[in-house]
Structures are given as C-alpha cells and as structure tokens.
Amino acid sequence: MSDTSIAPLRRPKAYSDESFLKSSDARTLRILAEYLEPQARFRREKVQDTVAFFGSARIREDGSLAKYYEASRELAKRITEWSNALPEDGRRFVICSGGGPGIMEAANRGASEAGGKSIGLNISLPFEQSPNPYISDELNFEFHYFFMRKLWFAYLAKAIVIFPGGFGTMDEMFELLTLVQTHKLRKHMVVVLYGSDFWKEVINFDALAKHGMISPGDLALFHWAEDVDTAFNHVVNGLTEYYLDADKQNRQPFPGAHPFGE
16 A cells, blocks of 8 residues: 555646756747747836847957947947937837847947846857847846747837848848838848948849849839948938938828827
8 A cells, every 4th residue: 555644746837947948849828928028127127219239240340340339339429428418207219139249239338328127138149149248137038939039129219220240130131121022020120231341242132123033123222321320310211201300290001000009
C-alpha cells in the first residue's frame, strides 16, 4: 500500500515555469510578450509616436564614413529640440533607433544631448548588436524576434530617416516602403533617404521604375537629403502638415491615428 500521508509536490504554475516558457510550445506566449511589454512601457512613458533612424552599425564616429555618424547625431538632436518645444501632454516624435552602435548610437546620442528621451529597440544577435549607452533606460528594449521589433518600428513611427547601411538597413527600408506603397500603414509616413551618392550607387531606383517593377509615382514615396538642414526640413514640415496642423483642426489624418487606437 502507498503512503498517502505524504502530499505530492506542487508543480510550478505554467506562467512561472521557465522550462515551459522557453520551450517551442510557449513560442506564442513569447511573441505576445514582445508586443505587450513594450506597449505597457510606451504607455507608461507617454510616448505617442516616434521618428525612427535606420543605418549601419558599422559606421563609426572616427571612421571613413564618420560624416554620416555626425549627421545622424545632429539631426536627432535638432528634431528632439524641436519636439521638446511642442506644447503637448505626451512625448511626441521621440527618436527611435535599433539600439546598437553606429548610426543607431549617433541618433540616441543626439537626442540625449538635446535633453530628450530616446528609444532603443535592440535585438539579440551573436555579433555587432549590443545596446549603446545613450538610450533612455526606461525605453531600452531587448527583442528576440525580428518581426516583433520591426512591428514596433512601424507602429509608432510617423517619420523615418534612412542612412547608409547593409542588409539590415535595406530590409527595414524596403519593408516600410512596401507598407507605404500598399497602403497597409494607415497613416502618413515621412520617409527620408540620407546620402544619395551611396543609395543611388547601391540601388538603382530609376531602373526599377524604368523596367516596370515599381510605378514612377513610387519614387515620390520618399525624399532625398544630402545635409542635415534638408533632412530636418523634410521631417518637420511633414510632421507639421500631417499631424500637428491636423490636430489643431481637431481631425485625425488617418483612421486609428493614435498608436494604440485600435
């Protein structure tokens, strides 16, 4: 006969069972966590929307392409100074980067130098990517899933600035351009490509239109900028027209304009 006086050991609850949470069976929960946890923090910090900076992690402050690092830093600083002066209750047009070194670091650094908060959407990688020191602590995120990280880039951004970069930068750029082109983003997105010498050498946009791979009108989905003044004007003018002026007239520029409106 078994000894019924010994109570069986309690198993941990499923939500505190680390071995389960890290298993393939719990993948959906991990994906959902990368949506809900950032959402909670953005709400707590009153972040309404962002200006996202994309560009290479390999561009350094003292390297051969340092001019792009300095341009990212200065542009982020100026946008943050402009945003900080807006008479808004929440935080508008917060600088957001991929959280790593290079162009991303420069963007967070510029925002920090302007006295503003900035976001880092970091991704766990075996090389290159580690959080830069200029991200605001409360807005420093660490993602496992690329697609959840890109969701937060797209969901909150009202403008994006794309500096020279490699596969990762192009992946982010073309995904967002596709969303704009196909009207899957239910908002106006200001898109600025910085450095036409680089971009026109590595991607022949005109050839895409010439061969019918995109419509000629698709070339108007983005602006070119060769200097910080031009990039700043494109971003600020677009955000003012599509969002600030629309707010003053008590109308939303697109359905579900608030990032958590639906």
